[in-house]
Amino acid sequence: MSGIIGGVGSKSSLIKTDKHYRSVFADIFPNHNGVGIQTGTQNLWVNFASIQGAYGSYGRSLCHDPDGLMPIPPSGFSEAFYITVIGGTGSGSGIGQFKLLDSTNTYEAISPTYYADGYYAYGAQFAKTVKVGTFNGIALRDKLTANTSYCPLWYRNTGSTGYAGITRVILEQRIYL
């Protein structure tokens, strides 16, 4: 076969090894029937969502292989996880910032990242997409395999007045050839 995938006439030769092949998405917030979260408090971090890991005998994480929505890609493919935070700020000087930690709040896979500021509204669709790094060298999917594991998302308003809000968070698994 000498590297040809799909045989004569296919366009597989156009797919380079660093090409994004496909993505899988999952909403991980809102996690109840609220429309979002808002804070008028300055600087204090608020734990508002978690990426759930395994629990008990049957609970699986989104990344569980092979039962999850985002299993380990087949041989020859690689993956990266991204998080998109969507929200806004209001009353003049709200400034929104988020981060992703491990369950002990020791290691950051996403360090504090601004996603919105200024005068608009908490429900605005300003969005920030950030690649999930490692938790001190441990990948997200490996952080979710232990029983009762989870990775919390935090956010805060760094503005002295105003408020910051979030209406949606999306976890994305990007798969590469």
Add this chain to the structure above:
Amino acid sequence: MSEILINAINHKYKDDPIRSQWILRGPNWYDVEIVQDDGDGNAKRSATQLSKAEVETAVEEWLVAKADDPTLGEPPSNEGEQFGQSNFKG
């Protein structure tokens, strides 16, 4: 409803040292949580909380204040430019 609730809480309690620290979350429109620093830079639930009646009072007062002064809670005129195309003016 959240937008009104945010403005109502800000309007009534913005100068209150305890009640100006809040988070809105939960399934009910009146779910306001007063928070404080847990000593580690994270928000924790305060012993002081607003009753539903207090939230309703704040909303009623906000609606009256907003009717009297429609500019309350609105962007200053110079910041309103971000809503349109005026940033592109030469």
